[in-house]
Amino acid sequence: MIKAKTKPMQAADSALFAATQDARSAARRSKAIGEAIWLYTGRLLILLAFAGLWWIAVHYKWLDKFFVSSPDDVVRFLISSFTKEIIPNARNTLFATLIAFVLSGICGVLAGLILFELPRMKRLVDPFLTALNSMPRIALAPIFILWFGIEVTSKVALAFSLGFFIVLLSTYAGIRNVDPILMRLSRSLGCTPWQQFTKIMLPWAVPSVFAGLKLALIYSFLGVVTSEMLASKIGLGQLIMYYSGLLRMDAVLAILLVMAVTAVVLTMLGDWVEAALLGSWTDSTSTPA
């Protein structure tokens, strides 16, 4: 009898849900494809327009080629040196970035959790953290180079000094901002401290941690390139310094382009992993599974 009474409510709701989901996902899919085409052609056009203006400006001598090179020279350099210079250096830079990122991620999350669990310790070290985090990290590079030499270690150290604090702060902020109503639920249910931590606080912090990790990835890249520019045997940063010393603007701009593309790809990778792992419960625009 109970079931019979609730059924109309349920049937109406599920039918409505299913129908709107179907219609929505079909409409959404075709709309999404159109949107993607518009987006990518638009971006390509912006690039082409920029390169065109650049080329014209150099061609008609509005700008001095010595200072700004030209798009065709940049492309020529890219093609000629792609396999023998760009790839080996980029590989080295990315390798260091990855190590720094992983270390920042692990240490940052752990440190964030520890500081949250030990509020007295947090109070104790707070000014030191602020001091370290507000220090211009590039100023540490000479020290790291002195300590760790000009191999991969000093690059990683500089990148880590950037990424670590980003992950630490985002982890701490995420776990601190748990919705008070969930903490009330936890108390009223009698969650053990471990249950409260693993079932409520940790999952709650995940989106914030992810935001920190994505930022740390880009900043690791930044840190590695910066360190390479100051002193290194290999890497994209070192390559830029080498060619700017030779006043080869085509090479410098080509390498800058490679770095920009790398940063975009890293960002997209982060977004993609985030959407795949958390999309179903955080992203209000993604289609339900």
Place this chain on the structure above:
Amino acid sequence: MNPRRTGIVVDSLSHRFASGLLAVEDASFSVMPGEFVVIVGPSGCGKTTILNIIAGLEAQQTGTVMVGDQSPRAGRQDVAYMFAQDALLPWRTVLDNVLFGVEVHAYGRGVPQDTREEARNLISMVGLGGFEDAYPRQLSHGMRQRVALARTFLMPSPVLLMDEPFGALDAHTKLMLEQGLLHLWERDKRTVLFITHDLAEAITLADKILVCTARPGSIKSEIPVDLARPRNIKALQNDVRYHEYHRRLWSDLAAEMVV
């Protein structure tokens, strides 16, 4: 746990906030085992404070409060608390949210298969069949509160404390959920202490209505609601006595209103 055995007794309960504000003054009432009692009162009259004390979320200061044969304590498995907010975990599906309370109380021993079946059963009873794998953000406000309702009822706790669980919903959704709550309650007649400021809701649900005075809150009157069960919300609208109760409650509460 036998749902019919646990009642609530509150005797000369007063409560003063840290700020010095006297929230509750000398409140006394009892909820018989298996009884559905609703507290109505003007906002800020300390209704929620009373509920929080009974749930053990707020320390008791004076008077006597007994839930069953024990003093209140947070995390008792024989007391389930449902809030005005749905308090769903956004990373859990509807089914996993409904299972959450039971899962916590299993303390790592795992949830038995028949409890999972019961969870699915409850989900369709609150009208969410087909939504088991949806995430909270995909649901409307009313649907999320139904998930919270199912989570509360899946726990075998004989005492349910409900703090304006439908307070934030639109009128239509509210009626549907009230009917749903009545169905669920009819199954095993648990002891319910329910807070609302909605008089119609109070009459629809209650065996007994406690009218709360303005702050500091105390119980001004007890009105037994002698309407036949199981109740049907639509049919109640045509019941003369339903409207008489409404008038009576209204005049009781009007004295407490500051206009």
